[in-house]
Amino acid sequence: MSHPFRTPVLRSVGTALAVGCAFVAVPAAASAAPVDLATAKPFVVLGGSAVTNTGPSVLNGELGVSPGTALTGFGIATLNGAVHNNDAVAAQAQLDLTNAYGVAAGQPLTVDLSGTDLGGLVLTPGAYRFTSSAQLTGTLTLDAQNDPAAQFVFQIGSALTTASVSRVSLVGAATPCNVYWQVGTSATLDTGTAFQGNLMAAASISLNNAATVQGRLLASSGQISLINNVIDASMCAATPTTPTDTSTTGPPSTGTGTGSGSGSGGAAPTGPGAGGTAVAPRRGTAVWTRTTPRARSGQPACADGFNATLRGRQIKRVVFRLDGRVVRGTTKSPFRLFVRGLPGRHKVTARVTFKDATPARTLSLNYRACASVALRPTYGPSQFTG
Amino acid sequence: MTIAASPGRRRGIVALALALIAGAGVHATPARAAVPAEQALVVLTAPHVARAHPRASARVIQSVPARAPLTRVRTTLPVVGPARGGWVRVMLPGRPNGRTAWIRTYRTLRRSTPWQLRVDLSARRVTAYRDGVVQRRFRAIVGAPGTPTPRGRFFVEEAVRLAATAAGGPYALATSARSTVLQEFEGGPGQIALHGTNHLAGALGTDVSHGCVRLSDAAIRWLAARIGRGVPVTVTR
The missing domain is CATH 2.30.30.40 (SH3 Domains)
Known part of the structure; x- marks a missing residue:
């Protein structure tokens, strides 16, 4: 059974559409050419004219811009990857992005979803087209049907927008590495959106506050704007052509901040199934998130400190270090550390070990308490030379 | 009799002139040590x-x-x-x-x-740097010729809030430096501090202190709110 739609509401969309789906779905899924980002793969954010950031965003992958040169607002962001400011690497990645964009646009069509809101849909692998704009309100579920190599391509004629707290949920061994959003103009992810996949926009990409992306943000010509976001493509890094990551539920953001820590670990063993290979599963992921600095009465907002939380899947144990010293070790979610706003620059690292065969990782987070933290000297005698 | 300078000799003169200009330039603007960011x-x-x-x-x-x-x-x-x-x-x-x-x-x-302080004795000025960038400059009173402010690399040992009746208030940044002349002063070990001018005479920009660096009330308040223990203080001529 490979019905692209499993939502009762959409079964009544129209006879012609339903027939079209049934007719095209199987050959399309079978013959779809894989989209290859090539040298753009290491990039988690790649802008055309500029990349701007506001707040403590976290980027687990490389950051680049080309042909523009503006990378602004990354002072308090956490960059777990190299930065390429209009260098040869970024320029080549832009060329490969153009190729990948063209390949995605040329995928054989599975279903034309023009005028349909993606929210509430359950889609199987294939290529889905919107002749103009696309909207996501609520949850879009992508079911790879236990094929980790299954590919989803969304061909959007103009803009892609999401409503606040929307999400893309991956089930049945689907991986964000194989989800491609080919956007004709610009994409906007509203507040709290938990997005999955490689977002390739011809113009610009804007993320509102606290939106998260498991995948990549790639803009050919325009600007990418971030506001306190988490962008993570680390699960795709080791799997350049045929991703073996199996899947999952739950994107890391919208909940309370603790839900996806180890909670999804129980659901993960459903994965391997049909593949039947002897390769041990590597489903572990880990991503930093941090709260905005907490205010203390009578002091600036940055005076007290902030919570740094590690979210992910299959996490077995986390050991936090502050400036190289172990400050906390925990095996239970939430994997959270309160970091005091000490004056000066500091580095928080988390050594993460996983329940499955995923190699252990060390994630780092640099911070510096703001300069406006006023010191308050204590009283003492005057015994100086004067 | 006229002497025509040969092309080779002319090149030599030009090179010598350039070398003199370059040398003069080097001496005119002595290289200042960069202030580290941290x-x-x-x-x-x-x-x-x-x-x-x-x-x-x-x-x-x-x-x-x-x-x-x-x-x-x-x-x-x-x-x-x-x-x-x-x-x-x-x-x-x-x-x-x-x-x-x-x-x-x-x-x-x-x-x-990220903070650093520099005290320039000849200019009688204190400069505050953050991340290696100048944030503020303040006029100061420095040590008199008989009780000079010691030169060298020091640090803020502790920041002290002084009572309203204390000389040198309202704050003092007590440094690791000690006077090279006064072994003891006011019951203390001749400790050098950057402090205010409460109950003390002297005009900013002069050298009349016993070795300490006196700053205006606004300046020492600004510094006391930012400069904590361990901040390097470099005193130059």
Whole structure:
């Protein structure tokens, strides 16, 4: 059974559409050419004219811009990857992005979803087209049907927008590495959106506050704007052509901040199934998130400190270090550390070990308490030379 | 008789002139040491023994208490150079000025500061840097010729809030420097501080102090809100 739609509401969309789906779905899924980002793969954010950031965003992958040169607002962001400011690497990645964009646009069509809101849909692998704009309100579920190599391509004629707290949920061994959003103009992810996949926009990409992306943000010509976001493509890094990551539920953001820590670990063993290979599963992921600095009465907002939380899947144990010293070790979610706003620059690292065969990782987070933290000297005698 | 300069000789003259100009330029603008963006610090959580070399058998320089003498806050020392096998080289307060020694990293906390202070005695000016960039410049009163402000690299030993009736209030940044002339002053060890001008005479921009650096009320308030323990203070001629 490979019905692209499993939502009762959409079964009544129209006879012609339903027939079209049934007719095209199987050959399309079978013959779809894989989209290859090539040298753009290491990039988690790649802008055309500029990349701007506001707040403590976290980027687990490389950051680049080309042909523009503006990378602004990354002072308090956490960059777990190299930065390429209009260098040869970024320029080549832009060329490969153009190729990948063209390949995605040329995928054989599975279903034309023009005028349909993606929210509430359950889609199987294939290529889905919107002749103009696309909207996501609520949850879009992508079911790879236990094929980790299954590919989803969304061909959007103009803009892609999401409503606040929307999400893309991956089930049945689907991986964000194989989800491609080919956007004709610009994409906007509203507040709290938990997005999955490689977002390739011809113009610009804007993320509102606290939106998260498991995948990549790639803009050919325009600007990418971030506001306190988490962008993570680390699960795709080791799997350049045929991703073996199996899947999952739950994107890391919208909940309370603790839900996806180890909670999804129980659901993960459903994965391997049909593949039947002897390769041990590597489903572990880990991503930093941090709260905005907490205010203390009578002091600036940055005076007290902030919570740094590690979210992910299959996490077995986390050991936090502050400036190289172990400050906390925990095996239970939430994997959270309160970091005091000490004056000066500091580095928080988390050594993460996983329940499955995923190699252990060390994630780092640099911070510096703001300069406006006023010191308050204590009283003492005057015994100086004067 | 006219002497025509040959092309080779002309080139020599031009080269000599360029060399003189370049030399004059170098001497006219002496290279200033760049201000580092950050200074590593250690905070002592227990008393330490400072030694001449990074080994337990090395000569003892002095014992370093865990608390500062005036305000009883934790002792904070600037780090000089990289750590070596569980030891770290730090600047020490007191006489002789400008000493460094090795202490164990055990029972210390690593910190850092983006701030630096420079005191220019000839210009009678104090400059505050953050991340190596000038933030503020203040006019100051520096030591008189008979009781000069010692030159060298020091650090803020502790920041002190002074009573309204105390001379030099409202704040003092007590440094690791000690007067080279006054071994004792007002019951203290001749400690050099950057402080205010409460109950003290003298005009900003003069050299009439006993070695301390006096600043306007607004200046010392600005500094006291930002400059904490361990911030390097460099005093130049």
